[in-house]
Amino acid sequence: MHAEVPGPAAADALIDAAAAALATGSSDLLRQVVGFAPVGLALLDTELRWQYANAAFTRTTGLQPADLIGKPVAATPFAAALRTLHRVLDDGRPRELVTEGPAHPGATPASPGLRTRYQRLEIGGRVAGVIAAVLDIAEPQKQQQHDLEQANARLAILDAAAEQIGTTLDIDTTCAELADFAVRRLAELVTVDLLPPDAPARGSTSGGGTHSGLPRLRRTGLARTPEVRLRTDGLALPGESVRYREGSAVARSLETGRPVVANLLSEDELSRTAMDHRTLEAYRAAGIDSVLVVPLAARGHVIGAMVLARARGSSPGFTDDEVVLIEDLAGRAAISIDNARRYARSQGIALELQRALLAEPGNPHPNLELASRYLPSGTSSVVGGDWYETVRLPFGRTLLVMGDVMGHGVEAAVDMSNYRSMLRYVAAMDLPPHRILRQLDALISEDESARPATCLLALADPARSRWTLSSAGHLPPALIAPDRPTELIDVPTGPPLGTGLGGYEQGTRELLPGQVLLLYTDGLVERRDEDIDVSLARLAALRPPTAGDLDGLLDAVLHGLTPHAAEDDIALLAARVRPR
Known part of the structure; x- marks a missing residue:
């Protein structure tokens, strides 16, 4: 039977005992404590040459004393530990490393998964070398069990991440969740920091970024434990821009598209790794000594970076298994972030199209004063198909139009533009409002891909002091007059445009000086889980000022009806006859 391999605590006790033995200079004590210890122990001098290895060390590593004693580390299967050993000598901080295999052809392979701890040996205040202690031997069966447990743990974390990251199509929310x-x-x-959307493509996960100079990144995510939060007030907050210096861990990761691992850093190493002065000061204050930078890469391009940091004493650093896990996590999150960015870009195009099309409605006759307003939804970047238009007709008449294409996004905005163009074409025939709706309905229904739309027409005829109104499934206009309650006009209503059903009628209303006719889309009044009659009653209860310019009236209406975050787009069009 194999003797049970002691854990790290037992190994630490043996290392301390060995140091005490060397300090006394007693070779007998050294033989008793080290030579027959059940854990593998070996000694290296300050030149990092092997000076001693007990029987347990040679047995567990599969090496003979002749393979080690008197040889430099670089010439043995432990060559991969050379950099770690130099750091242990320099700063005196213990480190652990897993031996992957032989260092050169002909060397006897060390046991796979051999975990070794290195600690600086000091005698009488003088550095005498390094002690190496074998902490664990991963036998094949044990290694398989370990790998299975690691895989299950990784899958559990990634499953939880899938539920908690990317719950919306908002970039900042997704980064904060990550x-x-x-x-x-x-x-x-x-x-979490993202590159600007228009930044040149950086390195990808397949490697090889070659661009020089980093643009400013935007901080989109920051999370800290309570203890670290108290010490890191100087860090850039979400929404702020950050610029990383060349050579920093983030810069290297963005250029290569690969993770950068920096464990158990010395003060000088931390200074070289930190991204900027503010970050360095925060790391120092929080006692950070291990940093992992993982690029956020989606669809072959790096779009940003996630930086994870650990405080001194919290762990021996980021392990290879953890790096693989965090890479998987970052890759999945990057897809969600990129989807949100693409969605925001498409909605931005629709919004710009919407605003450009609605910026200047047609010129009314001088006898009519107009004011208009368009507000996209405050709760999302989804753009709808709200639109308005005015068409100048003969004999001092002006046609006012308010429409709402069903649906959202670029397609709705494009349909809105088409309907607006068709409206101008049909209105130029100088037909009455209800016949204009009939013509529009017939034209739109011929296109199977066209979306239905509601529409309200109001023909202003100041010479006859008359409004003529017709509706295709749209909400009633509001008539606002001095010293009178706001009135919702009962307009004959037919089906939405594009159904091909027709059946539109019209009604008339007296047009009086000082009156304001307000046309609007449903985003102004409709509220989720509220009956439409209640919503319209709220509009009817308003008493906006009719004196002064119409922009002031629109401000009062929006202030009185619009919540802090509107649930849908809002379009408004107000008209008033100018006094003669």
Whole structure:
């Protein structure tokens, strides 16, 4: 039977005992404590040459004393530990490393998964070398069990991440979810920074970025444990821009498209790794000594970086298994972020199209004063098909139009533009409002891909002091007069445009000086889980000022009806006859 391999605590006790033995200079004590210890122990001098290895060390590593004693580390299967050993000698901080295999052809392979701890040996205040202690031997069966447990744990974390990250199509929300998730499981401090959407493509996960100079990034996520938060007030907050210096860990990761791992950093190494002065000061204050930078890459391009940091004493650094896990997490989150960015870009195009088309409605006759307003939804970047128009007709008449294409996005905005063009074409025939709706309905229904739309027409005829109104499924206009309650006009209503059903009629109303006719889309009044009659009653209860310019009246209407975050787009068009 194999003797049970002691854990790290037992190994630490043996290392301390060995140091005490060397300090006394007693070779007998050294033989008793080290030579027969059940854990593998070996000694290296300050030149990093092997000076001693006990029987347990040679047995567990599969090496003979002749393979080690008197040889430099670089010439043995432990060559991969050379950099770590130099750091242990320099700063005196213990480190652990897993041996992957032989260092050169002909060397006897060390056991796979051999975990070794290195600690500086000091005798009488003088650095005498390094002690190496074998902490664990991963036998094949044990290694398989370990790998299975790691895979199950990784899948559990990624499943939880899929539920908690990317719950919306909002970029900042997704990045905040990523940072919060990572700080609860993987680090004490996590930041997420994104490159500008128009930045040149950086390196990809297949490697090889060659661009020089980093643009400013935008911080989109920041999460910290309570202890670290108290010490890192100087960090850039979400919404602020950050610029990383060349050579920093983030700069290297963005250029290569690969993770950068920096464990158990010395003060000088931390200075070289930190991204900027503010970050360095925050790291120092929080005692950060291990940093992992993972690029956020989606569809072959790096779009940003996630930085995870751990405080001194919280862990021995980021392991290879953790790096693989965090790469998977970052890759999945990057797809969600990129989807949100693409969605926001498409909605931005629709919004610009909407605003450009609605910026200047047609010129009315001088006898009519107009004011208009368009407000996109405050709760999302979804743009609808709200639109308005005015058409100048003979004999001092002006046709006012308010429409709402069903649906959202670029397609709705494009349909809105088409309907607006068709309206101008049909209105030029100088037909009465209800016949204009009939013609529009017939034209739109011929296109199977066209979306239905509601529409309200109001023909202003100041010479006859008359409004003529007709509706295709649209909400009633409001008539606002001095010293009178706001009135919702009962307009004959037919089906929405594009159904091909027709059946539109019209009604008339007296046009009086000082009156304001207000046309609007449903975003002004409709509220989720509220009956439409209640919503319209709220509009009828308003008493906006009719004196002064119409922009002031629109401001009063919006202030009185619009919540802090409107649930849908809002379009308004107000008209008033100018006094003669």
